[in-house]
Amino acid sequence: MPQRALKKSQLSLLLLLFLLLACGFLATSLVSYYASRDSIRSSIINTELPLTSDTVYSEIQKDLVRPVLIASMMSRDTFVRDWVMGGEQDIEQMTRYLREVQEHYGAFTSFFISEKTHTYYQAKGILKTVREEEPRDVWYFRLRDMRQPYEINVDLDMANQDRLTFFINYKVFDYDGRFIGATGVGLTVDAVVKLIDQYQRKYERNVYFVDTDGKLTLTGAEGGPRGARSGQALQDIAGLEGLLAKLPQPQSGTFEYQEQDGGHYLNVRYIPELNWYLFVDKHDGSALAEIRQSLYLNLLICLLITAVVLTLVGLALRRYRSQIEALATTDMLTELPNRRGFDLLASQALREAQRNQSPLSALLIDLDHFKKLNDSHGHLAGDQVLRGFAGKLRTCLRKSDILCRWGGEEFIVLLKDTDSHAAYPLAEKLRQQIEACQFPFAGVDLQIKVSLGLTELRADDSLHSLIARADHALYRAKQGGRNRVCVEPVGS
Helix, strand or coil: CHHHHHHHHHHHHHHHHHHHHHHHHHHHHHHHHHHHHHHHHHHHHHHHHHHHHHHHHHHHHHHCHHHHHHHHHHHCCHHHHHHHHCCCCCHHHHHHHHHHHHHHHCCCEEEEEECCCCEEEECCEEEEECCCCCHHHHHHHHHHHCCCCEEEEEEEEHHHCCEEEEEEEEEEECCCCCEEEEEEEEEEHHHHHHHHHHHHHHHCCEEEEEECCCEEEECCCCCCHHHCCCCCEHHHCCCCCCHHHHCCCCCCEEEEEEECCEEEEEEEEEECCCCEEEEEEEEHHHHCHHHHHHHHHHHHHHHHHHHHHHHHHHHHHHHHHHHHHHHHHECCCCCCECHHHHHHHHHHHHHHHHHHCCCEEEEEEEECCHHHHHHHHCHHHHHHHHHHHHHHHHHHCCCCCEEEEEECCEEEEEEECCCHHHHHHHHHHHHHHHHHCCEEECCEEECCCEEEEEEECCCCCCHHHHHHHHHHHHHHHHHCCCCCEEEECCCC
16 A cells, blocks of 8 residues: 555656646747747738738739729710710721720720610620610619719620620710710739739738628639638638628728638728728738747647647547548449538529529439349449449539439439520530440440439529429420430429
8 A cells, every 4th residue: 555655646746747847838838939929910910911912002003993994084085975975976986996995905895885775885896785684784784773983893795705804884974964874894804813813922912802792802713711702701701700890991900810720810901993892811820830830849849749649639530520521421432412412512502593693403314214224234334334424424514513413313413503595405415425425334335315304493492392393304304205305494
């Protein structure tokens, strides 16, 4: 008993000494770390970010604000107003004017739309007549009814092979203040994104733009915070949910937010010419890397074994958790999302489509006579065909489309931004390609045909009702002889 008590006492003393030394060393390291961190933080917030913001703003004035000024100049040009008020007699005069604006200022496109005739004039001539019922012309009538004198939007440019274009649309008034049309210029979105990427490379900061409603309007090619894309709201981005309420409209400010990989410092500047906020975002990882390395090195002396064990356990748990999550949402045979994975992706796609009032089509696909193929060549052959079919689907669809193995030999596809009129030829082309495709197995080239049921999302749809209509269309395709595409009308 005495020896046992002595050993216990020695162990307690050693443990107490270890705790005292470890706590003293830890306290010293943390005090030094936080003092250095506060100094660097103050330098970033008070010096680096404001200077970068000022410099980027001057670049923006040259690269992005300039098109706004050009569009504003066009809206006040006496030639434009006199030509419209004179009855739009000589079309060549207007097209020549637009062509000269485009060439002189280096714009990607330039245009004028007359309120009287609804004629869309472009540098190459008359493009079309805008109509209220035409979805692609909605922007003009929205601009006409706005209080603001102009808007900036991203849209497809019909005059240039539907290139995605950054448009500045400006109202035009006559000398008595009556609305007589809209004019403006456009830059390709690719060009604007390259400018932002150029800013980010040049200043080693994340640069993006947010409108006064709290939605990202422009980001670099890799996106904004946490990879967020244009159109995504700040409130949907982890760490930035409450930032919109703090923005001191329409002035500047400095903010901080936390992300999984550390803290971020933000300098926000209001740009009145664009009615946007410029966000210059710096991650504290690079700024604090050296002092963190020093802290970690000091802590490692005391906590090496614990750190290694915790790191290995953490990595193992994280890896197994990732594998479990993947198993729960992925079909192992085809490596496509399963029903659970599809439900997660599809629910988000439906919300986006209904919120943005954008079209969405559902395509339910069934392999014809698949049981017969299994019975004739075996289940391994069936598995090979399913894998090959899934791979073929991936190559035929866009990355934005949602593809899932619905079960057995059934697959489902959600086609984003696609109505049933556009989806039908795609489905028919897919059917033909599958029919012509061969899937080799054990020296035999297997072939299959597919039946497809197609329907389009309507305003009051749930995911269940959308899939039910697609399933009904698929049923009609199979009843009609298979190897065909059937469309279920939205009203059904």
